[in-house]
Amino acid sequence: xxxxxxxxxxxxxxxxxxxxxxxxxxxxxxxxxxxxxxxxxxxxxxxxxxxxxxxxxxxxxxxxxxxxxxxxxxxxxxxxxxxxxxxxxxxxxxxxxxxxxxxxxxxxxxxxxxxxxxxxxxxxxxxxxxxxxxxxxxxxxxxxxxxxxxxxxxxxxxxxxxxxxxxxxxxxxxxxxxxxxxxxxxxxxxxxxxxxxxxxxxxxxxxxxxxxxxxxxxxxxxxxxxxxxxxxxxxxxxxxxxxxxxxxxxxxxxxxxxxxxxxxxxxxxxxxxxxxxxxxxxxxxxxxxxxxxxxxxxxxxxxxxxxxxxxxxxx
Amino acid sequence: xxxxxxxxxxxxxxxxxxxxxxxxxxxxxxxxxxxxxxxxxxxxxxxxxxxxxxxxxxxxxxxxxxxxxxxxxxxxxxxxxxxxxxxxxxxxxxxxxxxxxxxxxxxxxxxxxxxxxxxxxxxxxxxxxxxxxxxxxxxxxxxxxxxxxxxxxxxxxxxxxxxxxxxxxxxxxxxxxxxxxxxxxxxxxxxxxxxxxxxxxxxxxxxxxxxxxxxxxxxxxxxxxxxxxxxxxxxxxxxxxxxxxxxxxxxxxxxxxxxxxxxxxxxxxxxxxxxxxxxxxxxxxxxxxxxxxxxxxxxxxxxxxxxxxxxxxxxxxxxxxxxxxxxxxxxxxxxxxxxxxxxxxxxxxxxxxxxxxxxxxxxxxxxxxxxxxxxxxxxxxxxxxxxxxxxxxxxxxxxxxxxxxxxxxxxxxxxxxxxxxxxxxxxxxxxxxxxxxxxxxxxxxxxxxxxxxxxxxxxxxxxxxxxxxxxxxxx
Numbered sequence: 052x053x054x055x056x057x058x059x060x061x062x063x064x065x066x067x068x069x070x071x072x073x074x075x076x077x078x079x080x081x082x083x084x085x086x087x088x089x090x091x092x093x094x095x096x097x098x099x100x101x102x103x104x105x106x107x108x109x110x111x112x113x114x115x116x117x118x119x120x121x122x123x124x125x126x127x128x129x130x131x132x133x134x135x136x137x138x139x140x141x142x143x144x145x146x147x148x149x150x151x152x153x154x155x156x157x158x159x160x161x162x163x164x165x166x167x168x169x170x171x172x173x174x175x176x177x178x179x180x181x182x183x184x185x186x187x188x189x190x191x192x193x194x195x196x197x198x199x200x201x202x203x204x205x206x207x208x209x210x211x212x213x214x215x216x217x218x219x220x221x222x223x224x225x226x227x228x229x230x231x232x233x234x235x236x237x238x239x240x241x242x243x244x245x246x247x248x249x250x251x252x253x254x255x256x257x258x259x260x261x262x263x264x265x266x267x268x269x270x271x272x273x274x275x276x277x278x279x280x281x282x283x284x285x286x287x288x289x290x291x292x293x294x295x296x297x298x299x300x301x302x303x304x305x306x307x308x309x310x311x312x313x314x315x316x317x318x319x320x321x322x323x324x325x326x327x328x329x330x331x332x333x334x335x336x337x338x339x340x341x342x343x344x345x346x347x348x349x350x351x352x353x354x355x356x357x358x359x360x361x362x363x364x365x366x
Numbered sequence: 367x368x369x370x371x372x373x374x375x376x377x378x379x380x381x382x383x384x385x386x387x388x389x390x391x392x393x394x395x396x397x398x399x400x401x402x403x404x405x406x407x408x409x410x411x412x413x414x415x416x417x418x419x420x421x422x423x424x425x426x427x428x429x430x431x432x433x434x435x436x437x438x439x440x441x442x443x444x445x446x447x448x449x450x451x452x453x454x455x456x457x458x459x460x461x462x463x464x465x466x467x468x469x470x471x472x473x474x475x476x477x478x479x480x481x482x483x484x485x486x487x488x489x490x491x492x493x494x495x496x497x498x499x500x501x502x503x504x505x506x507x508x509x510x511x512x513x514x515x516x517x518x519x520x521x522x523x524x525x526x527x528x529x530x531x532x533x534x535x536x537x538x539x540x541x542x543x544x545x546x547x548x549x550x551x552x553x554x555x556x557x558x559x560x561x562x563x564x565x566x567x568x569x570x571x572x573x574x575x576x577x578x579x580x581x582x583x584x585x586x587x588x589x590x591x592x593x594x595x596x597x598x599x600x601x602x603x604x605x606x607x608x609x610x611x612x613x614x615x616x617x618x619x620x621x622x623x624x625x626x627x628x629x630x631x632x633x634x635x636x637x638x639x640x641x642x643x644x645x646x647x648x649x650x651x652x653x654x655x656x657x658x659x660x661x662x663x664x665x666x667x668x669x670x671x672x673x674x675x676x677x678x679x680x681x682x683x684x685x686x687x688x689x690x691x692x693x694x695x696x697x698x699x700x701x702x703x704x705x706x707x708x709x710x711x712x713x714x715x716x717x718x719x720x721x722x723x724x725x726x727x728x729x730x731x732x733x734x735x736x737x738x739x740x741x742x743x744x745x746x747x748x749x750x751x752x753x754x755x756x757x758x759x760x761x762x763x764x765x766x767x768x769x770x771x772x773x774x775x776x777x778x779x780x781x782x783x784x785x786x787x788x789x790x791x792x793x794x795x796x797x798x799x800x801x802x803x804x805x806x807x808x809x810x811x812x813x814x815x816x817x818x819x820x821x822x823x824x825x826x827x828x829x830x831x832x833x834x835x836x837x838x839x840x841x
Contacts, residue, residue, distance in 0.1 A: 088558045090579040090711045091754040098576035098763055105572060106562050356528045356563040358684040359706050359723035361614045365643040 109354040117346060123339030125298055128305040129239040130231075131335050132290060135308040137227050137255075138327065140282055142315045144262050147271055154274065161278055168281075168289050175292040197277060204263075204273040211264040219261055226258035230283075239287060241295040246287055255283040405768055406438045406493055410485075410510035411500040412473045414443040414461065418665055420689055421501050421526055424580055426455075431761035433457050433828055440492055442485070444474050444506055457835075458826030462488055466506060476505045476542075478804070483811055485513045491823045496768050499523045499546075502539060508546045515549040515782075516801075516808055520771040522764075523547060524554040526580075528563050528686045528707050540567040541789075545797070548785045552771055554764065556580050556687040557708030563686075569788070578763045579712075580687050581755035582696070589698030589744030590673040598631045599736045602675030602699065604663055604690065605682070607638030612681030612704060617643050618725035619681075621651045623732050630736060631656045632679075635663040635671050672697040676739045679732065683723060685709050691718065695751045698744020702735050704728065717747060779805075 083095055086102045094100075146152040169189075173181055211219060235248035259279035263272045294301045309331060316324040409429055413421045429439040439459060444466035453461045464484050466474045489497070497514035499507030502525055511521040523546065530536045547553060547568055553575045555561040565572050594600055601623075605611045617640075620632055634644060634657065641659070648657050663671055672678070678694030680703040687708050691701045695717050703709050705720040712718075719738070721731040786797035 088711055089714075090557060090577070090708075091714055098578055098766070099573050101572040106566070109562070109566070352531050352566060354562065354566075356559050356684075356707055358528075358530060358610070359612075359704065361609075361612065361683065361723065363614060363618060363725075364609070365614050365617055365640070 106354070109352060111353075112349060112351050113353055115349050115351055118343070120339055120343060123342060124335060125301065126236075126240050127335045127339060128301055129236050129290070129294065131331050132305050132308055133231060133234055133236075133239070134331065134334070135305075135312040136282055136286065137231060138316065139308070139312045140259070140279065141223075141227070141262075142312070142319065143278065144275065145319065147266055147275055150267070154271070157278075158274055161274070161281065165281055165285075168285065172289045172292055175289075175296040177292075177295065196280060200276045200280065201273050204276065205269045207260060207264055207276070208266065208269055208272045209264070211261055216265070219265060223258045223262055226254045226261075229254040230258065235287070239290055239294065241291060246291070252283060255279070259283070401435050401437070401765055402769060403772070404436050404438070405765075405772070406495045407432060407768070408440050408442055408489065408492065408494045408497045408510070408514075409500065410442040410497055410507050412444055412504035412506045413501055414441055415455070416446050416449065417472055420580070423582070424524075424526070425500055426459075427581070427583065427757045428761055428764065429459050430457060431757045432765070433459065434758075434832070435761060435765065436829070437765075438492075438825060438828070440488075440494075442488060442506070442510060444468060454826070458828050458831055460826060464488075469505075471503075473503055474505050477509070478800070479807055481506070481509050482513055482804070482807060483815070485510055486517060486808070486811055487815070487820065489514065489517060489519055490817060490820050493822060494519055496771060497521045501526050502529065502543055503527075508542060511546050511551055512804075515551065516804060518776050520768075520774070521549075521551045522554060522767060522771060523551055524556075525560055525564050526556055526686060528560060528684055529567060531567070544568040544788065548788065548797075549782055550574075550774060550777070550785075552576065552767055554578050554767060557711050559708040559711065560686045576763075576767055578760055578767075579755060580689055580692075581757050581760055582689050582692050583757075584696045584748070584752045587669050587672065587693045587696035587748075589696075589748050591698070591744055593670075593673040594676060595674070598629055599627065599677065599739065600631055600633060600675040601677045601679050601732065602633045602635070602672055602694070603679040603681070604635035604668060604671060605680070606636050607634075607640045607644065609640065610683055611638075612683045612723065613638070613640040613643065615681040615704070615723060615725050615728060616679070617647045619729040619732065620644075620647060620653070620657060622725065622729040624651070624653055624656050626729070626733050627736050630732075631658070633658045633660065633671065633675060635660040635668075637662040668693065669697060672699060675699050676742075677702060677732065677735050679728075680704065680709070681723070681728065682706060682709075688712060692751060692755060695747050698742065698747050700735055700739040700742050702728070702731050713751075717750070 086094060086096050086100060086104075088102075088104070143152065143157075173179065173186075179185070230251045233248060233251040233254070235243070235246055235251070237243040238246045238248070256279065259276065263275045263279070266272050266275060290301075290304070293304060313324055313327065316327055407429075409425050411421065411425060413419060414425060415422060425441065429441060432439050434457070441459065441461045443461065443463060445463040450463040450465055453463065455461060464481070466481065469475050488494070494514075497510050497519055499511040499521065500523075501507060507523070511523055514521045523543075525543075529539060531540070543564075544567070547570060551574075553564055553568075553570060555564050555575055555577055556579055558577055561572070561575050561577050564570065565575055603616065605613075607613045616634070623630055624632075644657070644659060648654060648659075660671065672694055675694075675697075676699060678691065678699040678701045680688065680691055680694075680701065682688065682704060683706060685707040688703070691703060691709070691712060694701055695713060701713065701718040703718060703720060704723040706723060710720060719731050719735055721727040783798055783801065786801050787794045789797055
């Protein structure tokens with residue numbers, strides 16, 4: 052009896068529309084499916100839905116790194132050195148031009164510096180096998196260059212006879228500015244291992260040649276050009292090995308050069324010396340500070356929208 | 367009545383063929399529901415007929431679907447040679463070819479003042495309610511959207527491509543788009559990756575960006591198993607042969623695949639600067655009978671080339687949506703593509719397999735695909751993809767965007783000026799200055815060519831025309 056009753060109850064259809072609706076809702080009520088990042092099915096979300104996985108594969112500043120003040124200042128010392136050297140060179144020229152340079156002292160100091168510098172280079176440089184062959188090659192190159200300069204010095208003295216002084220000064224300033232701009236500071240800072248700045252070297256030598264042509268005697272020209280070769284061609288090698296060897300020596304060398312140049316410029320023109328001082332302060336300390344202030348704006352965005360990079364590109 | 371199958375995420379991860387619930391609109395055929403309100407829409411872009419491409423087809427198809435839903439659509443584009451003035455296309459689609467200096471690469475030169483008179487005239491005489499700009503690099507679209515916002519007309523912008531951030535031309539282009547979208551313009555992107563990219567580039571709120579995919583004309587791309595040679599497994603690739611399309615990857619992977627699978631052959635359609643490298647590769651590895659270069663393939667012939675293949679290869683390095691793979695699947699091909707941009711979102715697992723953009727992995731996936739493609743039923747693929755992407759569905763979703771736009775209130779001028787506060791102190795001042803100057807120019811135009819003296823254009827009688835067409839078809 053009870054069985055048939057329950058059967059009948061089960062087969063009894065729902066009558067009111069509210070009851071029908073409630074049952075339908077119960078059957079089809081399901082939790083909203085999570086949003087998927089696909090386009091081929093219709094999802095239960097509006098078109099402008101922004102999921103919490105939005106931008107989840109975005110990578111910010113993956114390759115950028117924050118630099119410290121000390122690191123930047125140290126790297127800027129090579130620029131200060133270069134600037135000091137160029138100004139030192141020009142001051143020496145002016146002393147030679149005005150015949151106030153004590154020639155013998157100058158030659159002696161230069162020779163000592165060359166020998167000392169070479170020894171320091173041999174000591175500081177890593178990965179250098181000090182064999183007789185190496186030193187012999189170095190000395191051979193050295194003598195060839197110096198002999199060439201010696202023989203050409205009389206020719207070079209009269210090179211720019213027809214050109215006025217003002218042109219020479221203007222050209223020199225321009226050339227040494229080029230030299231400063233295009234110098235291989237990466238090498239001077241020890242970041243690279245090969246000195247490759249032909250443009251700056253050419254500009255410096257060109258500048259020194261036309262300056263030398265203003266001098267009075269052949270021997271002056273020879274000494275001056277030998278000095279320029281020493282400063283522009285040989286000293287980068289030494290400065291590179293010093294920087295790589297020890298940071299303290301680098302700072303010491305920079306300070307010495309700066310002091311020397313400052314002292315010599317003061318004998319000429321106090322205003323220029325003060326300008327030099329502030330300019331060096333700006334380059335060595337002011338620029339690192341401004342770079343550090345700008346670092347917070349660095350925003351390098353990477354993500355799945357980037358163009359893929361192919362390793363082997365056919366050209 | 368189709369049953370909706372309860373699918374879990376785990377099921378979808380499997381490689382087996384699983385029936386995925388498709389768009390209700392396409393299944394039930396209810397997408398021809400009457401729209402809430404009839405809008406008057408102007409599509410504005412540099413890229414339209416007679417030039418042929420993805421964006422052009424998109425605009426044309428979208429316009430046709432909107433016309434069939436009862437809206438009035440016009441298209442504004444720049445003149446192509448002798449082709450200027452007003453022309454009509456299918457179903458009364460009116461096209462304005464306005465005089466504008468063309469720039470290389472199909473776009474035009476940007477101007478501030480020159481096009482305002484003519485665009486204002488067009489918008490007013492056609493009583494345009496919504497201006498819809500297409501494609502980021504189209505300057506005319508930007509100008510149209512800017513002018514529309516100044517006149518108080520609602521604007522929508524569709525973004526079809528991905529852009530980077532690092533180089534100067536990307537920075538300029540991004541700033542241009544940011545400026546155009548300042549005044550409450552809704553952005554439509556073709557894929558979720560494009561949406562992320564666009565939000566980062568333009569600093570828009572992501573709720574103002576909708577994702578509406580593309581589609582293609584699937585009736586032209588039907589499978590034809592008789593065309594493919596049963597002795598070979600044919601891999602087809604139709605693409606412009608340039609760096610961005612990953613031709614370098616193709617050159618490296620073809621020898622690997624040809625060596626590994628003896629009965630595989632390649633058909634490469636398309637032309638470009640990197641074609642010579644493929645020819646060099648064919649010479650070097652002696653693959654003259656395994657690789658066929660077709661040169662430039664006309665748009666009409668693309669289906670004929672696709673049906674000859676079993677697998678479609680796409681090695682693009684960047685792709686926002688990639689319609690090519692939809693066309694390939696519609697012809698019944700299995701797809702192997704690089705996992706870049708918006709491609710992972712387009713097709714389900716059983717139709718496509720992804721690889722990182724390096725030749726070894728692509729070659730590996732291709733070799734695996736030569737096994738998988740034997741089980742593929744081309745007609746099933748065609749039916750499936752047809753139910754995934756449909757122009758009428760896209761038109762309905764675009765219409766929803768229009769509905770939302772029309773509900774936005776029009777802000778007073780002072781508030782609009784504050785939208786231009788982006789770009790830092792000086793940038794903001796400059797933007798505001800330009801905005802004020804443009805408004806003064808509009809005011810001058812209003813004085814010289816008053817609104818109430820503009821003759822309204824006569825509408826094309828679309829309803830009657832469509833009814834007549836239907837009658838003729840039935841007879």
